[in-house]
Amino acid sequence: MIATGNHAVAYGVRSARAEVVAAYPITPQTQIVEKLSEFMASGEMRGRYIRVESEHSALSACYGAAACGARAFTATSSQGLLYMNEMVFWTGLGRIPMVMAVVNRTLAPPWSIWNEHTDQLAQRDAGWISMICESVQEAYDTSIMAFRVAEDAEVMQPVMFGLDAFSLSHTAERLDLMPQEDADAFLPRLDPSMLPVLMDTRSPATYGNLTGPDAMMEVRSAIRDALERSKRVIEEAAGAFGRASGRRQAGLVEDYRCGDAEVVIVVAGASSGDAKDAADALRDQGTRAGVLRMKAVRPFPSEAIVRAVGGAKAVAVVDRDYSFGMGGILATEAASVVGGRAARYVAGLGGRDIRPEDFMGMAADALRAAESGDPAQGHEVWWGLRRSPSAPGGQGGA
Numbered sequence: 001m002i003a004t005g006n007h008a009v010a011y012g013v014r015s016a017r018a019e020v021v022a023a024y025p026i027t028p029q030t031q032i033v034e035k036l037s038e039f040m041a042s043g044e045m046r047g048r049y050i051r052v053e054s055e056h057s058a059l060s061a062c063y064g065a066a067a068c069g070a071r072a073f074t075a076t077s078s079q080g081l082l083y084m085n086e087m088v089f090w091t092g093l094g095r096i097p098m099v100m101a102v103v104n105r106t107l108a109p110p111w112s113i114w115n116e117h118t119d120q121l122a123q124r125d126a127g128w129i130s131m132i133c134e135s136v137q138e139a140y141d142t143s144i145m146a147f148r149v150a151e152d153a154e155v156m157q158p159v160m161f162g163l164d165a166f167s168l169s170h171t172a173e174r175l176d177l178m179p180q181e182d183a184d185a186f187l188p189r190l191d192p193s194m195l196p197v198l199m200d201t202r203s204p205a206t207y208g209n210l211t212g213p214d215a216m217m218e219v220r221s222a223i224r225d226a227l228e229r230s231k232r233v234i235e236e237a238a239g240a241f242g243r244a245s246g247r248r249q250a251g252l253v254e255d256y257r258c259g260d261a262e263v264v265i266v267v268a269g270a271s272s273g274d275a276k277d278a279a280d281a282l283r284d285q286g287t288r289a290g291v292l293r294m295k296a297v298r299p300f301p302s303e304a305i306v307r308a309v310g311g312a313k314a315v316a317v318v319d320r321d322y323s324f325g326m327g328g329i330l331a332t333e334a335a336s337v338v339g340g341r342a343a344r345y346v347a348g349l350g351g352r353d354i355r356p357e358d359f360m361g362m363a364a365d366a367l368r369a370a371e372s373g374d375p376a377q378g379h380e381v382w383w384g385l386r387r388s389p390s391a392p393g394g395q396g397g398a
């Protein structure tokens with residue numbers, strides 16, 4: 001079929017047989033839960049849709065449902081994600097295995113509805129496994145795989161996955177659905193007895209109650225260990241889904257022509273396809289370029305990044321996000337594992353286009369910095385910046 005990214009997520013959640021959906025509408029996510037409510041109203045999907053008055057309540061309802069053994073799902077964007085922030089931490093640090101889609105949208109002020117990854121990446125310390133999708137098909141596939149990863153006995157942590165506002169959420173592409181029997185074979189029913197938290201009226205208990213200094217470090221260490229184990233589980237789930245669907249899946253990362261690359265572009269999200277086009281064009285011009293697409297940002301794929309960049313002279317990390325006072329989030333973290341080769345580029349904030357020629361320019365700029373002996377780690381460019389309101393004439397690329 002032809003479907004948008006938002007509808008692809010809804011079809012995936014239906015294929016995953018989610019039992020409880022609670023959400024509050026917000027642009028550009030609303031189509032996901034509208035479609036799910038249609039599936040439930042028509043009988044195509046068995047489950048309970050809970051109408052709530054806020055995003056905070058949406059995640060609270062999913063927390064409760066998942067803690068009672070149901071397969072739960074919600075979706076949000078931007079300001080809505082900020083509104084549910086308290087419950088994001090309760091769910092992640094409380095080890096509640098559920099799934100949330102985040103349609104990545106710029107945070108206000110000023111008000112914007114266009115694409116940026118800062119909303120999702122701002123939640124990176126909350127104990128959730130966090131992924132970002134490239135295509136409509138991957139949004140569907142990840143909707144199913146995310147439940148398998150979250151519910152794995154070695155993990156038991158929530159998963160959020162992002163899709164770029166409008167350039168993916170509202171863009172229609174070809175979508176191949178998985179036969180339901182194949183989805184069921186890949187994703188078996190949840191066994192509530194495996195849950196770290198299981199609320200049962202026949203066996204009352206409290207969870208998340210007051211914990212003193214004598215136990216808190218051990219509680220946090222268990223989450224750390226689960227996220228570390230999730231690296232293997234994510235790769236295994238991607239392999240199993242690829243065999244079941246006939247579609248190759250990215251696990252933690254996707255390596256595109258990085259093997260012999262002298263410059264590697266590191267990127268996440270829907271613009272990754274443009275980065276691949278740029279790498280192909282650079283190779284046609286004699287520059288060996290590759291692309292490392294980050295599918296997972298938590299757990300951070302340190303080992304996979306080191307392998308992919310290999311002996312490259314330069315690494316151009318392109319962030320569609322920003323941490324004020326520090327820099328691009330992905331670049332800061334990538335630099336921690338690849339060192340001085342990581343040149344930092346901030347691009348596409350507020351939904352501004354990042355074209356293949358922009359990626360070509362950033363890769364060439366990173367190579368120039370590396371070959372000139374400049375310390376690339378301090379090399380940050382706001383690519384395509386026209387004018388800074390506070391500092392006219394600020395730096396920018398072509």
